[in-house]
Amino acid sequence: MSFSRPIHFVYFDLDDTLLDHTHAEKAALQAMHASTDQPFGEHSFDTVHDAYRAINPGVWQKYAAGDYTKREAKVGRFSQLLERLDLATDTDEVLANRYLETYAHYWQPISGAFDAFKAIADHVPVGILTNGFVEVQQAKLRQFPWLSSASKAVVISEEVGVLKPDPRLFAEAAKRAGMQPAHILYVGDSLTSDVHGGVGAGWQVAWYGGRYFDHPDVLSFSSWANLTDLILTGS
Numbered sequence: 001m002s003f004s005r006p007i008h009f010v011y012f013d014l015d016d017t018l019l020d021h022t023h024a025e026k027a028a029l030q031a032m033h034a035s036t037d038q039p040f041g042e043h044s045f046d047t048v049h050d051a052y053r054a055i056n057p058g059v060w061q062k063y064a065a066g067d068y069t070k071r072e073a074k075v076g077r078f079s080q081l082l083e084r085l086d087l088a089t090d091t092d093e094v095l096a097n098r099y100l101e102t103y104a105h106y107w108q109p110i111s112g113a114f115d116a117f118k119a120i121a122d123h124v125p126v127g128i129l130t131n132g133f134v135e136v137q138q139a140k141l142r143q144f145p146w147l148s149s150a151s152k153a154v155v156i157s158e159e160v161g162v163l164k165p166d167p168r169l170f171a172e173a174a175k176r177a178g179m180q181p182a183h184i185l186y187v188g189d190s191l192t193s194d195v196h197g198g199v200g201a202g203w204q205v206a207w208y209g210g211r212y213f214d215h216p217d218v219l220s221f222s223s224w225a226n227l228t229d230l231i232l233t234g235s
């Protein structure tokens, strides 16, 4: 296994690549579900969690496509959740804000990812390229400040105005890195945002937790130590 071209810059995705977003999302919903004011009525946690997980990706797709405003994405996912649970939707904005506050208490690294990031950053220039609401992503970066300080470029989609997989976001990131697309590696977990986005931009891609993907510029990996070896030694 090796990359098809030399790697001169490595961009990392944040959510579910370096940081365990899935854990924080679940923990936040769990904490809200368990609170005494019962924001989700009598529904079980699994019902609430499953409904949220079913709604949220579609909301992000519409936000990425420009069909939803930021507010429609941020608050709308809770309007849709309450609707799906047959509850009144007038608390949607309160819950949306409460979710983001609670979510922030549960950010933690993906096991092995921070060590890999540090080891790679010692040898190759690195950056962060992330979708997500700018104030939320900036708060994550403040919580783990060395991620930004080790990075030559930090690109948050909302600041650029388009979301992954839009090629304009990758082009802007390449420009900020001062690199040709062909020599940038993108490390991310999402098939649509990261793999399709990266390949579409002419980057190489390391798909974290991914399955076999039939493209010469895409490698899948599940071990951060393996990825580090691959980048640093080429094998």
Ligand SMILES: [Mg+2]
Pocket (backbone or CB within 6 Å): 013, 014, 015, 016, 017, 188, 189, 190
């Ligand atoms: Mg991700």
